Amino acid sequence: MHEKKPIITIKGNREGLTLMIDDEVPFEEALVELKDKLQSTQQNKNEPLVSVKVQSGNRFVDEEKRDRLRVMIEEDNHFKVTAIETNVVHRDEALRWKEESGIKRTHRIIRSGQVLKVTGDLLLIGDVNPGGKVMATGNIYVLGNLFGIAHAGYKGDRNTFIAASYMKPTQLRIADYISRAPDYVADGVYMECGVIDDNEDKIIIDSLKLLSRKRNEISGFERRMQNG
Secondary structure (H helix, E strand, C coil): CCCCCCCCEEEEEEEEEEEEEEECHHHHHHHHHHHHHCCCCHHHHHHHHEEEEEEEECCHHHHHHHHHHHHHHHHCCCCEEEEEEHHHHHHHHHHHHHHHHHHHEEEEEEECCCCCEEEEEEEECCEEEECCCCCCCCCCEEEECCEEEEECCCCCCCCCCCCEEEECCCCEECCCCEEHHCCCCCCCCCEEEEEEEEECCEEEEEEHHHHHHHHCCCHHHHHHEEEE
């Protein structure tokens, strides 16, 4: 005969406590068991707060449930909830992650006065003419001439980069960094890229073949292209 799986399991570690909740048990039943467990756990009020990480497994925990867990664990106890982890995400959040991590591909010319703005990475097969602008929350790949403006990571991601077959833009922007034409030299013969150099605290232009040493996104991009 198999032993009944505990609804609540508490384990100690260097960071504090990990509290695991059986995801096959109804939430209300788990709360009752949790309350009993907490009442049997006595803490010295003179000691520092004990950090508690909650693991809910394959149970979706919305904000209302998270608030109830925090209140029960912290109220009248010497505990502080530092994280509530779940293997399940809401559909809207999953769709948002997919949107932000995807590659938007387009085959066109961005002419003067036109702006192409996407969420995620941008793969543009074509040119960005002077006066044209491309923007992406992720990386920007231009398989063509980049003469206009390119802004990668426009929501603040400084780990993004800009790559082009021929790099001679009027302006490059990565997150809140700005680099204009006089800031760099590009001969446009080979594939080049713009990245933020943390040591120099500015955008620099480098050979694309050297980018893989600085960013892991290139290999991820190649895999997504192969799978897409």
